Amino acid sequence: MIPGSFDYVVAHSVPEAVALLEQHGDEAKILAGGHSLIPLLRFRFASPSVLVDINRIADLEYLREASGTLRIGALTREATLDTSPLITTRYPILRDTSIMVADPVVRNWATVGGNIAHADPANDHPATMLALDASVVATGPSGERVIPIEEFFTDSAFETTLKPNELLTEIRVPSPSERSGGAYFKLERKVGDYAIAGVAAYIALDGKGLVTYAGIGLTNVGPHPIKAHDAGNSLLGKPLDDTAIHQAADLAAAAAQPNSDDRGPAEYKRGMVRTLCVRALRKALERATGGK
Amino acid sequence: MSKQHIRVTINGTVYEDDIEPRTLLVHWIRDGLHLTGTHIGCDTTSCGACTVIVDGKATKSCTMLAVQADGREVMTVEGLEQGGKLHPIQEGFHEMHALQCGYCTPGMMLTSIAFLGRNPHPSEQEIRVAISGNLCRCTGYVNIVKAVQYAAEKMASSEQVPVGAGQGGE
Ligand SMILES: Cc1cc2nc3c(=O)[nH]c(=O)nc-3n(C[C@H](O)[C@H](O)[C@H](O)COP(=O)(O)OP(=O)(O)OC[C@H]3O[C@@H](n4cnc5c(N)ncnc54)[C@H](O)[C@@H]3O)c2cc1C
Ligand code: FES
Ligand code: FES
Numbered sequence: 001m002i003p004g005s006f007d008y009v010v011a012h013s014v015p016e017a018v019a020l021l022e023q024h025g026d027e028a029k030i031l032a033g034g035h036s037l038i039p040l041l042r043f044r045f046a047s048p049s050v051l052v053d054i055n056r057i058a059d060l061e062y063l064r065e066a067s068g069t070l071r072i073g074a075l076t077r078e079a080t081l082d083t084s085p086l087i088t089t090r091y092p093i094l095r096d097t098s099i100m101v102a103d104p105v106v107r108n109w110a111t112v113g114g115n116i117a118h119a120d121p122a123n124d125h126p127a128t129m130l131a132l133d134a135s136v137v138a139t140g141p142s143g144e145r146v147i148p149i150e151e152f153f154t155d156s157a158f159e160t161t162l163k164p165n166e167l168l169t170e171i172r173v174p175s176p177s178e179r180s181g182g183a184y185f186k187l188e189r190k191v192g193d194y195a196i197a198g199v200a201a202y203i204a205l206d207g208k209g210l211v212t213y214a215g216i217g218l219t220n221v222g223p224h225p226i227k228a229h230d231a232g233n234s235l236l237g238k239p240l241d242d243t244a245i246h247q248a249a250d251l252a253a254a255a256a257q258p259n260s261d262d263r264g265p266a267e268y269k270r271g272m273v274r275t276l277c278v279r280a281l282r283k284a285l286e287r288a289t290g291g292k
Numbered sequence: 293m294s295k296q297h298i299r300v301t302i303n304g305t306v307y308e309d310d311i312e313p314r315t316l317l318v319h320w321i322r323d324g325l326h327l328t329g330t331h332i333g334c335d336t337t338s339c340g341a342c343t344v345i346v347d348g349k350a351t352k353s354c355t356m357l358a359v360q361a362d363g364r365e366v367m368t369v370e371g372l373e374q375g376g377k378l379h380p381i382q383e384g385f386h387e388m389h390a391l392q393c394g395y396c397t398p399g400m401m402l403t404s405i406a407f408l409g410r411n412p413h414p415s416e417q418e419i420r421v422a423i424s425g426n427l428c429r430c431t432g433y434v435n436i437v438k439a440v441q442y443a444a445e446k447m448a449s450s451e452q453v454p455v456g457a458g459q460g461g462e
Contacts, residue, residue, distance in 0.1 A: 001335050008296060008313035008359050031360075038355045039337055041314070051313070053360060079349075103425025105340055105403055108349040109356070191424040192338060 003041035010053045014139055014169060017054055021165045022141055024050045030167065031055070032075060032114035035106050036123075054167070060113075063087065065175060072171040074113025082107060091173065092287060093182035093202060097128040100184070103192040117168045119153055119160045119224070122194035126153065126225030127217030128184050129171065131200035137170035138162055144169070153225050180204035181287030185276040186219065189263065195220040196263040197272040199252065201280035203240060205288055211235040216248065216277065221269055222257035231255060231277070240285045249277035298362040302327070303371030313359045317351075318342045320358035321368060329369035329398050333427070340426030343399035344368050350406040352425075369398035372405075380450070381405055384442035392430035400426050404440045412448055416441070 008031075011017035021028055029048035031037055032055070040046040054060065060075035063086055070091060081087050081098035088095055101107055101115065101124050115125040116136065129136075129149045136147050140163060152160050162168060182202030186195045198219030204212045214235040218226040231251035238244045258269035286292075295310040302325065309324055321327050321344070332354060333341030342354040345367040372379035381401045384390065391397045400423060407414070407422040414422070419440045420433070428436060 002316070002319070003314040005312065005314055007294070008357065031357075034357070034360070035337060035355055038316075038357070042316075042335065051357075055360065102337075103340075104407075104422055105343055105350045105352055105425035106337065106355075108351060 001042040003038070004044055004047045006048055007050045008053065009050060010056055012056055014057060014060065014167060017052055017057065017167050018139060018141055018165060020050070020052045021167065026164050028052055030117070032117075033077070033110040035102065035110045036114060036118045036120065060169060065090070068175045070173040070175055072112050072173065074111060074117075074168045074170060076112045078102075078107035078110045078112065078115070079104065081112065090176060092292070093128055093132070093184050093200065094173070096184035097124050097200070100124050100186045100188070100198070106192070112171060113168045116152070116171065117160060117162065119158050121157050121222055121224050122220040124184070124186060124195065124198060124219055127198055127219040128200040129173070130217030130225060130227040131182060131202040131215040132173050133215050134171055134173045136168055137172065138166040139169040140166040146172070150227060155224055157223055177204050179206070179288050180213070181284045183280045183283035183287065185280045185283070187272050187276060197221050197256070197258070197269045197276060199273060199276040199280045201277065201284045203235065203281070203284045203288055205240070209239050210237055211240055214248070216252050218252065218256055218273060221273055226255055226257070228252040228255035240281065245278055245281045248281060249274045252277040296359050298359055300358075300361045300364060300366055302366045303368060311358055313357060315358045316354055317344070317356040317358045317361055318353040321353060321366075327368050327370050331395055331398060333395065338427065339396070340399040340403060341396055343402045343426060345402050345406050348406065348409065350403045367402065369401060372401065379405070380446040381439070381443040383446065384439035385436075388435045388438040388442055390431060390435040390439035396426060396428040400428065400436055404443065408440070408444055408447060412444060414440075414444060
């Protein structure tokens with residue numbers, strides 16, 4: 001299928017991209033990896049009149065860790081997360097996530113920024129970023145602002161609090177403290193499919209093994225990416241034993257708002273959230289206590 | 293919506309054209325340049341039949357605009373054979389009976405070449421992951437994996453630099 005007509009402009013820098021967005025307003029769409037946008041154009045679910053291609057802004061592709069923060073340039077490809085030693089050793093939850101996005105050929109172009117900016121509840125990074133309590137940097141005509149990830153998504157699918165003249169330029173993830181760890185588990189029908197359900201969990205423990213932070217995010221079980229607050233809060237101050245893990249998993253299942261569709265009945269998906277949450281928390285604990 | 297001028301190197305030859313920005317790379321390659329070895333198997337970016345190598349990266353050409361390829365280097369299946377000699381991956385597919393109808397084969401070979409450029413000594417599991425975005429409806433994949441292993445060995449022993457090696461996947 002062939003997209004409707006549009007004009008195409010290449011932005012060579014962030015200010016140039018922002019200026020183009022200013023100029024064209026609602027009519028323009030950013031083209032990053034294009035692996036969500038081009039399918040939408042082909043099905044004519046989207047019909048922007050201008051595409052602003054940011055693929056040539058080389059300095060939007062980076063991974064930098066400094067002063068307690070990992071900075072991910074918005075244009076960083078999923079394939080980079082798959083293979084980066086920094087990610088594998090320090091942020092394995094991000095690799096758990098990237099290797100579940102689509103397939104390896106798609107991941108050569110698909111970007112982390114696009115995965116989040118698209119705000120598809122079926123996309124995998126939103127749940128992980130919610131679990132990690134990440135934030136994103138929006139760059140507009142008057143400079144940068146930092147948006148906590150929870151305030152970036154809204155109650156509607158495919159909607160964010162980014163303004164039409166803003167570019168998502170960076171994702172910021174807190175560096176792991178001692179005794180912290182996380183994991184992402186996704187159930188899919190086959191390689192390249194969106195999740196039946198997915199659960200991201202991130203925890204931090206104090207010296208006595210009591211939970212000081214717990215974030216749990218859910219994929220594709222509601223109208224928007226979901227942070228399971230009650231589930232995370234239920235763990236605070238406790239040792240992460242089986243009782244606590246199962247209680248949190250029940251609360252995560254309760255926070256899910258799945259629909260019945262081709263990927264299964266709602267109750268099945270809720271059950272899978274419970275199971276995946278148990279697995280993600282156990283793996284997070286293993287990693288927080290020195291495992292891989 | 294005006295046409296745009298593009299200049300793309302495909303299999304070492306420079307092609308220039310004026311095209312509508314909405315033209316998909318696969319349509320330009322097939323209908324504009326008549327390089328019909330690159331196939332179209334789906335509408336949903338799922339099958340990988342359209343895979344080509346763009347600047348070293350395996351790319352589903354149904355999900356890239358031709359204008360995005362401006363100034364870039366593309367390799368299609370037509371670029372594999374050199375001077376009447378099959379590329380090791382082609383030889384592998386031939387020797388290992390890795391195709392039946394052949395529809396998926398060009399995409400499979402280009403995905404494999406870009407992969408071997410990054411990982412010249414892969415395990416069987418790594419090969420299976422690497423080709424997981426390319427669907428074959430005939431073979432059951434077993435012989436495709438053997439063909440990639442054949443090519444890996446052949447390329448390692450001849451120290452031939454695989455075409456399409458480079459910055460792919462980073
Ligand atoms: C076959 C297939 C299977 C897939 N399976 C999965 C999956 O299992 N899990 C998953 O998470 N994803 C999946 N995807 C989606 C894929 O990961 C997308 O690439 C990703 O969601 C969007 O990233 P992109 O860089 O391609 O963005 P694009 O498609 O270029 O853009 C998507 C949207 O975000 C906007 N945008 C992009 N970047 C920015 C920015 N920097 N600032 C502001 N706005 C921006 C665009 O304007 C557009 O509206 C799949 C895609 C395909 C084709
Ligand atoms: S034609 Fe199926 S992925 Fe491109
Ligand atoms: S050989 Fe027929 S689809 Fe692969």
